[in-house]
Every structure is written in C-alpha cells, then in structure tokens.
Amino acid sequence: MKIKKYQGETEEQVIEMAKQELGNDAIVLSIKRITPTGIFSIIKKPYIELTASYDENKVNIESKQKGFFIDLKGKISSNSSLEDKLKEKDNTIEKLEKRIVELEGYLEKAMKSLSIDKNSTNNKYKNQVVQFIYEMLLSKGVHSSVCNYILEVVDNEENQNIDLIVKIVYTKIVEILNNVACDSLEIENNKVGEPKTIVFLGTTGVGKTTTIAKLSSQLIMNKNKKVGFITSDTYRIAAVEQLKTYAEILGSQVEIVYKIDDVKEKINKLKIMNDYIFFDTAGRSHKNQKNMEEIKELLNEIDNPEIYLVVSSTGNFEDIENIISAYSKFSNFNLIFTKIDETDTIGTILNIAYYAKNKIAYVTVGQNVPSDIEKFSGEKIAKVLLGSMYK
Numbered sequence: 001m002k003i004k005k006y007q008g009e010t011e012e013q014v015i016e017m018a019k020q021e022l023g024n025d026a027i028v029l030s031i032k033r034i035t036p037t038g039i040f041s042i043i044k045k046p047y048i049e050l051t052a053s054y055d056e057n058k059v060n061i062e063s064k065q066k067g068f069f070i071d072l073k074g075k076i077s078s079n080s081s082l083e084d085k086l087k088e089k090d091n092t093i094e095k096l097e098k099r100i101v102e103l104e105g106y107l108e109k110a111m112k113s114l115s116i117d118k119n120s121t122n123n124k125y126k127n128q129v130v131q132f133i134y135e136m137l138l139s140k141g142v143h144s145s146v147c148n149y150i151l152e153v154v155d156n157e158e159n160q161n162i163d164l165i166v167k168i169v170y171t172k173i174v175e176i177l178n179n180v181a182c183d184s185l186e187i188e189n190n191k192v193g194e195p196k197t198i199v200f201l202g203t204t205g206v207g208k209t210t211t212i213a214k215l216s217s218q219l220i221m222n223k224n225k226k227v228g229f230i231t232s233d234t235y236r237i238a239a240v241e242q243l244k245t246y247a248e249i250l251g252s253q254v255e256i257v258y259k260i261d262d263v264k265e266k267i268n269k270l271k272i273m274n275d276y277i278f279f280d281t282a283g284r285s286h287k288n289q290k291n292m293e294e295i296k297e298l299l300n301e302i303d304n305p306e307i308y309l310v311v312s313s314t315g316n317f318e319d320i321e322n323i324i325s326a327y328s329k330f331s332n333f334n335l336i337f338t339k340i341d342e343t344d345t346i347g348t349i350l351n352i353a354y355y356a357k358n359k360i361a362y363v364t365v366g367q368n369v370p371s372d373i374e375k376f377s378g379e380k381i382a383k384v385l386l387g388s389m390y391k
C-alpha cells in the first residue's frame with residue numbers, strides 16, 4: 001500500500017480529487033484542516049488535507065496525475081494540459097514558492113525581532129517589510145542605490161503581503177544576477193582538435209591557482225580531457241611548486257614561462273598533447289602600471305584566449321570595481337568570484353552585476369579541490385541575500 005496526500009479548499013474538493021486519481025478502492029485515512037504556522041500564517045490560507053492509502057498495483061498514478069494543477073493559493077483546478085502549463089511557467093509561482101519556503105526559518109526569526117520603528121523618521125521606506133528587507137540587504141553589502149532600484153516598486157504602505165513583496169524582490173535580484181550569468185563557456189565546449197588557452201588573472205592570493213586546480217581536475221576526471229599547465233609566476237618559488245604538485249597528481253604537463261618571448265613556444269608545445277592549456281599568472285596589483293603593462297603584453301602573445309579575472313568575494317565593492325576597471329582596459333574576461341564561504345557581504349556580487357555588468361562564470365565555495373566550485377547561479381545568490389545559507 002502507498003500513501004498520498006491531497007490539499008484543497010474544501011472537503012468535497014479533496015475527496016473528489018482522491019477519488020478521481022485513486023479510484024473507489026482507496027482508503028481515506030484522515031481529513032484535516034491545516035492552519036499554516038510561522039511566516040506561512042501570513043502567506044498561506046488554511047486548507048484541507050486528505051491522506052489516502054491505495055494499492056499501487058491497482059492504481060497507476062503517473063497516468064492519472066495529469067488533470068490537476070495546484071496553484072499557489074492551494075486552489076485546485078482541472079487542467080488537461082498540465083505539462084504545457086508547467087513548461088510555460090518555468091520560472092513561476094510554484095518554483096518561487098519552493099524557494100520562499102527555504103527562507104521561512106530566517107524570515108520568521110527576523111520578523112519576530114523586527115525592531116523597525118513604524119514612526120521612525122530614519123526609515124528610508126514607508127513599508128515596514130520593505131524597510132526590513134532594505135536593512136538586511138545593506139547588511140549583506142548591497143549598495144544603497146542597488147537596494148533602491150530593487151525596492152522602490154514595492155514600497156507601498158498598504159501592501160503588507162510579505163509573500164508578494166519577497167517574490168517581487170527575489171525576482172528582481174535574480175533578474176540582475178542572471179543577466180550577467182555566462183551561458184556559453186569555451187571551457188565547457190571546446191571542440192576536439194582545437195586546444196584552447198584559458199588564462200587566469202587577478203590580484204594576489206585571490207585563489208587563481210586553486211581555481212585552476214578545481215576546474216582542470218573536473219575536466220580531467222569527469223570529461224576525460226587532457227589539460228596542460230603553464231605558469232608565468234616565477235616571482236615566488238612556491239608558486240611553481242604549487243602548480244607542479246597539482247599537475248603531478250593529475251598527470252599533466254607543466255611549462256614555465258620565464259620571459260615574454262617564451263609564451264608562444266610553450267603554448268604550442270602543450271597544444272600537441274592537450275585539449276586545454278590553463279595559464280596561471282602571478283598575482284599582480286592592479287594599481288601598479290608596470291604590472292598591468294606586463295599582463296597586457298602577455299595576453300598579446302596568446303591567440304584567442306578565454307580569460308577569467310579571479311576576484312575574491314571578501315573584497316569590498318569599490319576595490320573590486322577598480323580591479324575590474326583596470327583589467328578591462330586591455331582585456332575581455334569573465335569573472336570568477338572566490339571565497340563565497342568566507343564572506344558576509346555577498347551583496348558585492350549583486351553590486352558588480354548591477355554596475356560592472358561583466359559576465360560571471362563560476363563561484364568558489366571553499367578550499368577543497370576539486371569540489372568547491374560551482375557555475376554561477378543568480379538564484380543561489382539571491383537566496384543568500386534574502387537570508388538563506390549558500391547551498
């Protein structure tokens with residue numbers, strides 16, 4: 001026997017649903033009126049829940065499930081083309097509701113301790129919920145002008161529907177972030193027989209070499225690709241050793257570039273045996289003009305590189321903006337945000353997405369190689385901004 005639950009507005013409705021799907025042999029175990037608790041007491045109306053048991057050998061649920069569509073308010077309507085509807089509503093209420101569920105714990109706690117004074121003249125927004133979200137976004141490093149862009153449309157004193165406000169805010173944040181999400185990366189689609197050189201730039205200690213190790217391990221282990229390494233970081237002995245250690249573990253070749261004239265030759269050497277060449281560079285201060293000139297010269301030696309600027313999400317917005325602007329003068333790149341696990345101000349990523357508009361390819365979430373790297377997802381960052389953990 002199997003158990004299935006149905007939710008609706010009335011008893012008749014849920015009984016009818018169960019009957020239609022499970023047939024007359026199904027046994028009704030309970031019918032309860034459920035009053036949502038916590039933040040759901042605000043965003044969801046009470047509803048009726050029927051629990052039924054049925055014989056899975058007699059009832060084929062898969063084929064019968066078409067025909068019912070449960071919308072956000074628990075209304076059940078007959079619908080013969082459920083699949084079409086779901087496809088069409090890819091980014092829809094149901095999906096949003098699932099995400100908002102994940103924010104429940106945080107919002108509930110936060111609303112309880114809501115210390116915003118209704119009459120405070122310091123409040124920027126008229127609506128208390130909007131003011132609360134504003135302060136939360138600010139505390140996570142979102143720039144006040146970006147907050148304003150997101151929140152001004154929901155700042156209406158009468159609108160106390162938290163569900164609606166959160167949904168609008170979440171959707172706006174995701175929109176800004178996904179606008180800069182990279183959808184096609186050479187690193188993931190390189191054609192057989194056309195080795196691609198992938199260059200990693202960035203200031204000191206942001207995680208370039210570790211990110212190279214993560215990405216290359218995944219290509220080698222999951223996609224059976226061959227990856228060769230080059231480093232131009234000869235300033236620190238440990239840097240070459242670090243890359244060599246990873247290369248040894250992965251069974252990859254390493255070449256070291258001591259002078260600019262070596263670059264082409266070393267790349268060509270690695271091209272013979274590899275699908276990708278990952279080019280590690282020394283961490284350089286973007287404020288040093290000579291450093292920037294050297295990087296520019298280096299890039300000029302590489303045919304059609306795919307470039308990643310690695311930035312640490314623990315840095316502040318203005319600094320990251322300056323770094324991006326310094327590198328933008330001579331190269332086109334995608335961004336990789338590292339150390340998401342270490343930052344309390346993930347809002348910096350939203351600021352960069354809003355102002356700098358560079359595409360973001362990956363985020364890294366810890367020191368483990370190769371697991372702690374993920375494709376950039378606007379939804380995940382938006383959830384963190386609204387109080388959830390990054391997971």
Ligand SMILES: Nc1nc2c(ncn2[C@@H]2O[C@H](COP(=O)(O)OP(=O)(O)OP(=O)(O)O)[C@@H](O)[C@H]2O)c(=O)[nH]1
Pocket residue numbers: 202203204205206207208209210211233239281282283284338339340341342364365366367372
């Ligand atoms: N917590 C955390 N640490 C990271 C992450 N990525 C890299 N690191 C750590 O950051 C430190 C510096 O990493 P590297 O990969 O050597 O940085 P780099 O940019 O190559 O440094 P330079 O070559 O000296 O400029 C190491 O201790 C890494 O383990 C991350 O996503 N989270």
Ligand SMILES: [Mg+2]
Pocket residue numbers: 208209210233239280281283
């Ligand atoms: Mg390094």
